[in-house]
Amino acid sequence: MQRALTLTRSTVGMKALVAVTGLILFGFVIGHLAGNTLLFAGYETFNGYAASLKANPALLWGVRTVLLASVVTHIALTMKLAGRNSSARPTGYKKARQDQITTYAARTMVLSGPLLFAYILFHLAHFTVPGLDLGGEHDVVNVYGNVVRGFRVPWVAGIYIFANILLGLHLFHGAWSALQSLGANHPKYNPLRKRLAVGFALAVAGGNIFIPVAVLTRLVGTDEQVAASDLHPLGAPEPQDPPMPTE
Amino acid sequence: MKLESHAPTGDIEKRWDQHRFEMKLVNPANKRKFDVIVVGTGLAGASAAATLAELGYNIKAFCYQDSPRRAHSIAAQGGINAAKNYQNDGDSVYRLFYDTVKGGDFRSRESNVYRLAQVSVNIIDQAVAQGVPFAREYGGLLDNRSFGGAQVSRTFYARGQTGQQLLLGAYSALSKMIAANKVKMYSRHEMLDLIVEDNRARGIVVRNLDTGKVEAHTADAVCLCTGGYGNVFYLSTNAKGCNVTASWRAHKKGALFANPCFTQIHPTCIPPSGDYQSKLTLMSESLRNDGRVWVPKDPSNAEKKPSSIPESERDYYLERIYPSFGNLVPRDIASRAAKKMCDEGKGVGPYVGDKRRGVYLDFADAIKREGEPRIMEKYGNLFEMYERITGDDPCETPMRIYPATHYTMGGVWVDYNLMSTIDGLFVLGEANFSDHGANRLGASALMQGLADGYFVIPYTMGNYLARAGNNPMKEESAPVKSTVKDVETRIQGMIDKGAKGTHTPDHFHRRLGHIMYDKCGMSRNEAGLKEGLEEVRNLREEFHDKVKILGSGGELNSMLEKAGRVSDFLELAELMHVDALDRDESCGAHFREEHVREDGEAKRDDENYAYVAAWEFTGVGEKPKLHKEELDFEYVKLTQRSYK
Amino acid sequence: MSDINLKLHVWRQESRGATGKFEDYSKYAEGISTHASFLEMLDVVNERLAEDGIRPIVFDHDCREGICGSCGAVINGVPHGPQKLTTTCQLHMRQFKNGDEIWVEPFRAGAFPIIKDLMVDRGKFDTIIQAGGFISIRTGSAPDANEIPVPKEVSDGAFDAATCIGCGACVAACPNASASLFLSAKIAHLNLLPQGQPERYKRTRQMVSAHDEAGFGGCTNHKECEAACPKGISTDWIAKMNRDMLIATITGKDGKFA
């Protein structure tokens, strides 16, 4: 551990920590996406999944701690490196330097990163902070309903779509870059390395964007489904007697 | 002054061992009391500075580039010889010795050459241990090739960048000693004078090229490793900054200058394309293994597309005149033949000055025979370089080549210990005259530079210091002050006059180059040399009258730097003419048209000229004084070479 | 042979820290032969400037063969100019057309202060090498050269890395002014070879520290360096350096066997 801390003493070490934390966040995003696709399996499954996560506080808080530590480290180090890098050329070119092969994604990492952070704050507020209740009153158990109602608000869906484009960009460079930063390199697999990373970035961003799009187009979360989920978030109980009119 | 070579006698194989045993040693604890200055960080200088520092001496090293790693040695392409006999093809120390003496056309000192061949094997060991990535075979062992027409494969190489890799090795050793505080490195400092007291070298005066500040540095001994003077020809394969200033200043302070007229011309360079030409680029000699040299028989075909000229209209002149060696005749012969063709008006390519300067080197037959991929594999990087410079693809249209000055065998006279006629002034590498006689074999310059620096100077320096004792000169003593003053006065004089000048230093340098190529170049004759001498003298006077220098001495001033170097070249040029006139024979690269055998070859005169011509400076424009070091050949029999 | 006229703008700066500016030298850049090299074009311009009593443009150069690494300027926003795998001295004017606008300015990086005009101080590269870019072997103590066989692929790889000419274009091109390409090539050359193993991790740690202390930026994998490098040095060496550096830092190893 002590030695690992000395990593922060060199640009190479810091970048490796950025990569490790970036990959952890990447891993979470993939897992999160996998979980979120359950939305298409119906409200019962999705809400059941959400409930099962909360049923295990040790795991939940363990994951949350790792994520929080990763985000903090990731941000702190990227900002430190970015500061260092911009001061490495105190006087810039008077006639702009022409980029040859670097990508838009690579050049905008310091932008896409902080914007992602802002998005995460918004996202947390959206789902976990009580009272914001975008798109209608939130129900802690009916996460399905919350998601669908939220995404039915066009500007909310818009933010999600935009943020996930950013995420795609961030990962387009980040996923490959992390491997390079960690020295995972072999002449034979280097071309593969880049293609794999790009594939993952596209999959994650695409998958995430598909959800609000699907909600807006009613591919998922039709009015009936939402209504049903409100009634029985975790699925209708075994039919016993026909429900009695309540009036 | 009597020239003492201090070369040992006796059995040649034991001379160096015996000599090493007889030399005095400096007590290890005392070494750190001695300061040694090393000027130049090429192969000779970097290896010397690193090795002397490892032994414990305090070193100050100087170079004019911004980093020691950029010394001109970096540009050497072909390779480095060593008598390792890894190929089991009959090589030996004795054979390398023999080939070098013979290749030098019997104008070098046997003892030195034998020592060079002996230590050649250690150089390869040292370089490999430093991490120099020489070419290897699939089994993991070192590869060799035959170079420059040698009968054995004794050349070690690192693709076409052998000099670069060897220099990076020496530079890494130097860097380690800089980090260890045993070497203080002064980059972008140019040596402008030598501090001498009672014929003993006490230090140097340098100019900080960035600030213009003139500084003195004192030491117990000085090593000049400042390279060759090929740039006296203006156009050469040397780096633009290569100069004779350090050697020339030492010469003016009493060091004899030996065999200045021995300059080597390399046959396969890319021809000049116009008056703006600033240097000539060497193409590896290996190209002649597969390329065929020709010119159109009829000069009126010079503008025609070469491939459209039928075989019957081409003159493959090397194959015609030298049927057995053909395109692989030695450098000097190939060069002279090309110049002759162009002088006769048979050259190709654009007119530069009054004639076309170029002959074809054609790969069409080789491509037909072996296929383009195979040829590209062998010469791909050279073809690319050629295309980058000329815009022509050698696979499509034949290369054009022309000879250019490449190496200078002459230099400051040194004895067997590499010490000049000034005590404590050692001269290493291309800057000295020592081992190559009248002609250098390919791949032997790198060998000599590293031999001098790694394996000779560490011993002979100790011997000198042990005898001379440790009594450093104070920076404020009279000789130091007066030398600094001289330099400052000279600079100020140039600046004052230069403000009113009319032509740039380059203008004069270019004109000097024309005279040198015409009158004191690949072939020389008495009348031409006398004319040349006159022209150089006139040019020198005109230069001092009219050279234009803008700016001041107290700042980075590229015109001032250049003017100082040209001024020294002008004086050297005179000496080269004098030496070429004195040497009334042909030998090696020195070809006097009056001395030709019936078969057109150089005719040596061993009876009268088997000596080293060491010249003493007597004043600018004065006739220098000749001292002769007679050469004895006990081991290698004097023979005339023949390549027919 | 054809001649072209150029709209030439060159950065002029009197000394370290002075403010500089672009000067328009178009009237001195007429009738330039397309066979001339870029530096020969500057020579011609300089000669004409001097005739007009204007101090010649200062630029670093020596071999003019693309091997010493002295030359280098940013030409129209690209270090060493438009031709790939080509140093400034080897760039030829046939790459330009009549009437082309050309802007020439020095390499810019905090660690490369400008000395004058186009000349910068790259001394920090030497500092990096001094920190560990060597194999400690005293002269005379080497074993026979063929004692340690080196597989050809390893030797060729080391050579590829070792061809770096130390020109600094990678730093000039990098958006972060990082010298990672130079640094990693130097480390890889020695770390690949069997001779370099004993000091492998110590070397890596010390050289990376020297690089950071010199004020170069860190690498964020833009690969601009590789695109500008006249010797085609690959950014794969950067990954290799990162690996060695991480092993060195995490395990605290100084030598391979430590």
Ligand SMILES: Cc1cc2nc3c(=O)[nH]c(=O)nc-3n(C[C@H](O)[C@H](O)[C@H](O)COP(=O)(O)OP(=O)(O)OC[C@H]3O[C@@H](n4cnc5c(N)ncnc54)[C@H](O)[C@@H]3O)c2cc1C
């Ligand atoms: C294109 C080319 C290819 C070659 N190929 C081969 C080859 O394949 N094999 C081979 O054996 N030889 C070859 N040679 C010859 C060989 O490269 C040189 O002879 C040799 O490298 C000279 O080394 P050196 O150390 O003596 O001098 P250099 O390497 O020339 O070093 C001179 C040093 O002195 C310094 N210096 C000079 N003047 C001053 C001054 N006034 N003040 C301060 N410092 C000064 C310079 O800064 C430099 O550091 C080639 C030469 C050329 C031009």
Ligand code: HEM
């Ligand atoms: C879902 C969240 C995130 C993921 C999955 C992620 C992933 C990554 C990855 C894999 C890298 C590459 C590391 C490397 O090259 O070594 C990276 C780099 C970076 N990240 Fe993130 N990141 C996330 C969030 C953030 C946030 C919130 C910020 C900023 C506030 C940020 C800023 C950066 C920066 C500046 C870099 C350096 C980019 C570069 O190489 O130029 N990232 N990220």
Ligand code: HEM
């Ligand atoms: C469109 C796609 C997304 C959907 C539908 C979605 C949905 C959700 C939901 C429903 C929750 C709350 C779960 C609960 O309250 O129990 C949640 C939590 C969270 N989401 Fe997302 N999310 C999406 C994209 C993202 C992205 C791209 C990121 C990161 C960059 C992200 C990061 C998080 C985090 C950090 C949490 C909090 C986890 C916790 O409470 O520990 N989400 N997400």
Ligand code: SF4
């Ligand atoms: S890596 Fe390339 S660009 Fe960088 S210094 Fe070396 S040769 Fe120049």
Ligand code: F3S
């Ligand atoms: S351009 Fe710079 S960011 Fe890295 S890959 Fe090259 S050093």
Ligand code: FES
């Ligand atoms: S001048 Fe040597 S590389 Fe350009």
